[in-house]
Amino acid sequence: MMPVAASDCARGRWTRRLCLMALLATHLASAPVGAAELPPLSHRLTALGEPAPAPALRLLDLDGGTHDLADLKGRLVLVNFWATWCPPCRREMPSLERLYQQLRDRGLTVLAVDVGEDPDTVFAFTGQLEPAPSFPLLLDPESRAAEDWRVKGLPTSFLIDPQGRVIFRAVGGTEFDQAATLEQLSPYLPAR
Amino acid sequence: MVLAALASLPAAGEPSRRDPDTGAATWETQAHGVTLSLTQLLPDQVSAFYVNRGFALADAAVFARACVFMTVLRNDAAPGELSFRLADWRVQQGGETRSLPLLDDWLAQWQGRGVGAAARVAFRWAQFPPEQSYAPGEWNQGMLATGLPPGSRFDLIARWTVAGQVYEGRVDDARCSE
Numbered sequence A: 001m002m003p004v005a006a007s008d009c010a011r012g013r014w015t016r017r018l019c020l021m022a023l024l025a026t027h028l029a030s031a032p033v034g035a036a037e038l039p040p041l042s043h044r045l046t047a048l049g050e051p052a053p054a055p056a057l058r059l060l061d062l063d064g065g066t067h068d069l070a071d072l073k074g075r076l077v078l079v080n081f082w083a084t085w086c087p088p089c090r091r092e093m094p095s096l097e098r099l100y101q102q103l104r105d106r107g108l109t110v111l112a113v114d115v116g117e118d119p120d121t122v123f124a125f126t127g128q129l130e131p132a133p134s135f136p137l138l139l140d141p142e143s144r145a146a147e148d149w150r151v152k153g154l155p156t157s158f159l160i161d162p163q164g165r166v167i168f169r170a171v172g173g174t175e176f177d178q179a180a181t182l183e184q185l186s187p188y189l190p191a192r
Numbered sequence B: 001m002v003l004a005a006l007a008s009l010p011a012a013g014e015p016s017r018r019d020p021d022t023g024a025a026t027w028e029t030q031a032h033g034v035t036l037s038l039t040q041l042l043p044d045q046v047s048a049f050y051v052n053r054g055f056a057l058a059d060a061a062v063f064a065r066a067c068v069f070m071t072v073l074r075n076d077a078a079p080g081e082l083s084f085r086l087a088d089w090r091v092q093q094g095g096e097t098r099s100l101p102l103l104d105d106w107l108a109q110w111q112g113r114g115v116g117a118a119a120r121v122a123f124r125w126a127q128f129p130p131e132q133s134y135a136p137g138e139w140n141q142g143m144l145a146t147g148l149p150p151g152s153r154f155d156l157i158a159r160w161t162v163a164g165q166v167y168e169g170r171v172d173d174a175r176c177s178e
Helices: A006-010 A016-027 A087-106 A119-126 A144-148 A179-188 B043-051 B057-064 B103-112 B117-126
Strands: A046-053 A058-060 A066-068 A076-082 A108-115 A137-140 A156-160 A165-171 B002-005 B025-031 B034-040 B068-075 B082-085 B090-093 B096-099 B131-134 B139-145 B153-162 B165-175
Touching: A058 A137, A076 A087, A087 A108, A087 A179, A087 B139, A108 A144, A119 A137, A137 A144, A165 B131, B025 B165, B034 B153, B034 B165, B043 B057, B043 B117, B057 B103, B068 B131, B103 B117, B131 B139
Parallel strands: A076 A108, A108 A137, B002 B165
Antiparallel strands: A046 A165, A058 A066, A076 A156, A156 A165, B025 B034, B034 B068, B068 B139, B082 B131, B082 B153, B090 B096, B090 B153, B153 B165
């Protein structure tokens, strides 16, 4: 749907009902609920008792480049499944970038996998973020990767150790750059 | 499995809060270390969301009229990891108890109506998950339709398990938006 301005409605270019809907859709790029209604973001990751090999993940980014998790052995990798309309995904994204900025030189890679959207939608959204994500934004248009990773809802994130095993998860929106989270990640960062 | 704990803190009939801008009401309850909240979504809001993601207006309106809430379930301090299936949740209205419409049924309906694949993917992921597990601190949210007509009043019984024991939380006298 094209962006709609209130002035378009006033000029009668749209029927009242369609205009209302289009305005709502434009205003509510995310799922329709106010941020004030949302619960607080989590501050910790959930440790998995039995680290298991990570499922395969090989996807294109916004520029058409291929990213393969199998090429990242030796690095700590945070895989984040998200979508632009998902309020907690939007809320946690800046903290993911801050975490990446803090730890990328110590061996952290972040792969953010957008589920079910096209490149233009993702690009338009990330341009509004502060800080804007500098990690790869991958596309999972048919949600096959999300299914392979047994994701049930968005956002869901996984932390993959340098041996390629899933060691932590985060279900629901998370403030990734909190001290507690950094403490959880620290033992798994490759030695400098 | 044994229903270990029927006791819960029912939400009062009056909403816990209202959005000052839209007037949308939220009913919230805490039970056994778990918080459940339902926030009204206006039918036009829901329609706009799905039309913007590839639904025809007539198709989006079918879902929008099904009494949709933004639903949040959070494991604040349950005695362990909880697991739930929406198939176990119930809606009570006027002495009758019914199940919630299930995601697979909605998806089958959209396929039958010719809704495109990308729009169906968007629909699937915007819904409250049909089943999931939350460790303490984990949570999620999504749209949940009761299937009731606009303006209906109802009670929702949510069920989850922790270490094999079944727990319940209730939201009493919630109202579908008009």
